Amino acid sequence: MPDPSDTATLDYDTDMQTIRDYVQAVVEAKAKIAIVHLSAIDNFQTTVQSASPTEAKPDFLTVVLKSGLKMAEKVAVSAVKDATGADLGPLVDLLHGISDEIDRAAKAAQSLAVGDWIKTIRTAVTNAYAQDQTGSALLKTIEDAYKQNDEGGRGGYIGGIQNELKATQSVLPPKTELLEAAMYTTWISQNFNNDCIDGTGIIYIQFADDSTFSSAVVLAPLGDKIAGALNNVMTGAGKNQLMDLDVVKKVCKGSDCMCFEGNNVVRKAASSDDTQTFLSSADTWKQATLFSTPA
DSSP, X not given: OOOHHHHHHHHHHHHHHHHHHHHHHHHHHHHHHHHHHHHHHHHHHHHHTTOOTTTSOHHXXXXXXXXXXXHHIIIIIIHHHHHHXXXXXXXXXXXXXXXXXXXXXXXTOTTSOHHXXXXXXXXXXXXXXXXXXXXXXXXXXXHHHHHTSOHHHHHHXXXXXXXXXXXXXXXXXXXXXXXXXXXXXXXXXXXXXXXXXXXXSEEEEEEOTXXXXXXXEEESTTHHHHHHXXXXXXXXXXXXXXXXXXXXXXXXXXXXXEEEOTTOOEEEOOSSXXXXXXXXXXXHHTTOOSOOOOO
């Protein structure tokens, strides 16, 4: 007859391995998310480092850089949480910790040039990720909590860890291009001055009188650079056409124009029904897939 103590020891060892597997999964997921986010920040910095302090104030850049972080949380963490019901607490803590570091870096960087300011953000992100990079603190926390349960409670506790392990293993890091696209579109939106016809902070798509696509530009500081960067990441970000971008759009056929919100709800109608029908057509939108490049 098996010794009950042997069974208990086997169960304990199995549970400890499950906890170690979970912590390892958390460490790997955090690393993947951090690497992608840092890569997106690096590419964004290359695009906007020539911006003036007026064009890229710390409070402005804070919103832009956080947009990439929020996108990472949405596609890498929230989607899995919604699908599995798992908590994914350590990953959420990482992302919120990075958000806090961005805020702290912004307050300390009022007098820095844009490139240097973003470098401080990169350092802050790295520091936030580096906290408990080996997972040793998380491991101790979970082991201690497990040991505080009696034999009956341990089964339920480890069951929860097993669910978290499965959910964490299913977390996929977002594409760098997706985070970059979020930053560039937020840059545009941050410059929106509530004027969709003659203002800034929009994309402007022009069709000729014969209904052919003519041009598309970004009307915002560093517009050509932002447009070029978006051209490079559109496909990777899953954006098949310019109307997929979450920014206000001014779209014209000849001299007759209409405006769309970021979600493509009509903001301002065209003057003629025919133009309205043409500019609102999904087939028309398919013509405008990339921004025009400077000659």
